[in-house]
Amino acid sequence: MKYRGFKTLLAIFLLGAAAATVRADAKESAEAFASGIKAFEAKDYMTAAEYFAKAELLTDDEARKFDAAKREAESYKKAGHKGKEFDSLQKIVKNYPSKINFSEVIDRQFAIGDAYYHGYKDPAFWSLRFIPFLTGKNRMQEIYEAAIKHAPYAPSGAMARLRLAVHYLKSSDNEKALEMLREIIRCFPDTEAARFAMLELGNALSEMSLTGDGDEKYYNEAISVLQEFRKKYPDLSENEWVTQCENNVRSACAQRLYQVAEFYHKEGQDNSATVYLLDVMRRFPDTQAADASERLLTKLDKTYFPEQIRPEIPPNYPKYEMLKFPQENRTLLVAPSASNGKFLLPVYDLNLNKEKK
Numbered sequence: 001m002k003y004r005g006f007k008t009l010l011a012i013f014l015l016g017a018a019a020a021t022v023r024a025d026a027k028e029s030a031e032a033f034a035s036g037i038k039a040f041e042a043k044d045y046m047t048a049a050e051y052f053a054k055a056e057l058l059t060d061d062e063a064r065k066f067d068a069a070k071r072e073a074e075s076y077k078k079a080g081h082k083g084k085e086f087d088s089l090q091k092i093v094k095n096y097p098s099k100i101n102f103s104e105v106i107d108r109q110f111a112i113g114d115a116y117y118h119g120y121k122d123p124a125f126w127s128l129r130f131i132p133f134l135t136g137k138n139r140m141q142e143i144y145e146a147a148i149k150h151a152p153y154a155p156s157g158a159m160a161r162l163r164l165a166v167h168y169l170k171s172s173d174n175e176k177a178l179e180m181l182r183e184i185i186r187c188f189p190d191t192e193a194a195r196f197a198m199l200e201l202g203n204a205l206s207e208m209s210l211t212g213d214g215d216e217k218y219y220n221e222a223i224s225v226l227q228e229f230r231k232k233y234p235d236l237s238e239n240e241w242v243t244q245c246e247n248n249v250r251s252a253c254a255q256r257l258y259q260v261a262e263f264y265h266k267e268g269q270d271n272s273a274t275v276y277l278l279d280v281m282r283r284f285p286d287t288q289a290a291d292a293s294e295r296l297l298t299k300l301d302k303t304y305f306p307e308q309i310r311p312e313i314p315p316n317y318p319k320y321e322m323l324k325f326p327q328e329n330r331t332l333l334v335a336p337s338a339s340n341g342k343f344l345l346p347v348y349d350l351n352l353n354k355e356k357k
Contacts, residue, residue, distance in 0.1 A: 029058035033068060040075055046126060049075035049084065066096045082112045083122040083136065086143055093150060103154070109147040110156035116140035117163050141167055158184055158193035165197070169204060178204060195229075199238060202226045206249045219253045222246075247314045254280050254289035261293065270300050286313050 036051030049072045056068035073088035089105055089112075122136040123129035144160045151157065161184045168177035181204070184197035205222035213219055226246045230239050261276035277293040277300075284290055291313075297304050 026059060026061075029055045029064070029068075032058065033064070036068070036071060036075070040071070040078075043078075045075045045079035046081070049079065049088075066092075066099050069096065081122060081126070082115055082120060083139055086112050086139070086146075090146065103151070106147055106151045106154055107156060109143060109150070110154065110160055113140055113143040113147060113160060116143060153187060158188040158191050162193045162197055162200070165200060169200075174204065174208065195233065198225055198229045198232075199242075202229060202242065202245060206245050209249055210252045213253075213256070216253060219249055222249050250284050251287045251289065254284035254287040257284075258289040258293055258296075261296065265296065265300065274300060288313060 032051045033055035036048045036055060039045075039048035039051060052068045052072035052075060056065045056072065059065055059068070069088065069092050073085055073092060076082075076085035076088055086109060089109055092100055093102075093105060116138050117140050121138060124134045124136050128134050141164060144164050147154070148157050148160060148164075161180050165177045165180040165184070168174070168180065178201065181197045181201040184191075185194050185201070188194050202222055202225040205218045205225060209216075209218035209222050223246060226242050226249075230242055233239070257276050257280045261273040261280070264270070264273035264276065274297065277297045280287075280293040281290050281297075
């Protein structure tokens with residue numbers, strides 16, 4: 001009986017202590033919130049944000065927590081610290097998704113990512129923010145990825161994906177970049193981002209097809225993307241580059257098949273070599289590999305005779321119009337030799353050949 005009474009008294013004591021702690025926390029939260037308002041009005045935004053963060057942490061009132069979190073993000077925005085603003089927005093999206101204007105918050109996250117893309121960096125130390133080289137890391141990738149995860153089909157997501165894809169390519173994360181470029185083309189088909197994504201995808205696949213493409217996986221997709229671009233945008237100036245890129249890819253694939261034929265020939269398997277040589281001539285008649293294949297096939301099969309004239313091989317690089325510099329009515333720059341000595345430095349005798357006394 002005594003033990004039960006002790007347990008009851010202990011429970012009452014603990015409840016009372018918890019209630020007192022809650023009241024103390026609520027009071028401290030209210031004080032922090034009021035201090036945040038005061039600091040915000042004084043335009044001390046970083047201090048205000050810290051007070052609002054403290055107020056959110058200490059209160060159990062859901063409405064007060066959300067209000068404090070919003071004011072914290074607004075304070076960081078006013079202060080110009082985009083990294084901390086993004087972190088505050090992330091907290092809001094995670095903890096209060098039903099209370100926010102979701103599209104507005106996500107658009108702001110995309111805008112912060114755009115700022116990092118254009119070169120913005122957080123100061124490493126807020127008190128030393130006037131020193132230009134004391135900056136933190138570029139958080140563009142982290143912010144764009146988070147925003148896309150929250151709203152995969154947001155209009156801003158198209159350009160964000162394109163920038164991320166280029167970033168992945170520069171970081172040699174090729175497969176991730178290719179998948180993101182495909183997403184842009186699939187999910188945002190009629191946007192400017194999709195047009196650039198087709199060019200980036202075609203270029204990336206073309207480069208990857210030049211080496212290590214034995215199954216022609218990258219070659220086939222590259223040709224498909226480049227042809228689709230030409231079909232969708234027939235009047236754009238980029239089509240000249242697209243055609244040149246396609247020619248280079250086809251030449252590389254033809255050369256690879258020819259090298260396989262050469263290998264079989266050296267191994268004494270001329271029948272297999274003939275299959276590859278005929279494949280090159282049939283699929284890539286306008287390449288240098290087709291010329292080489294015809295010469296080797298003629299050597300392997302004395303009865304072989306070309307049935308048709310193959311098309312002309314396109315140049316490796318596009319042709320550019322050569323323009324002359326316009327003639328000037330007067331001399332642009334007077335050469336020293338034609339200045340009547342005006343621009344020639346005087347020559348002094350340094351007495352190098354005279355004997356020292």
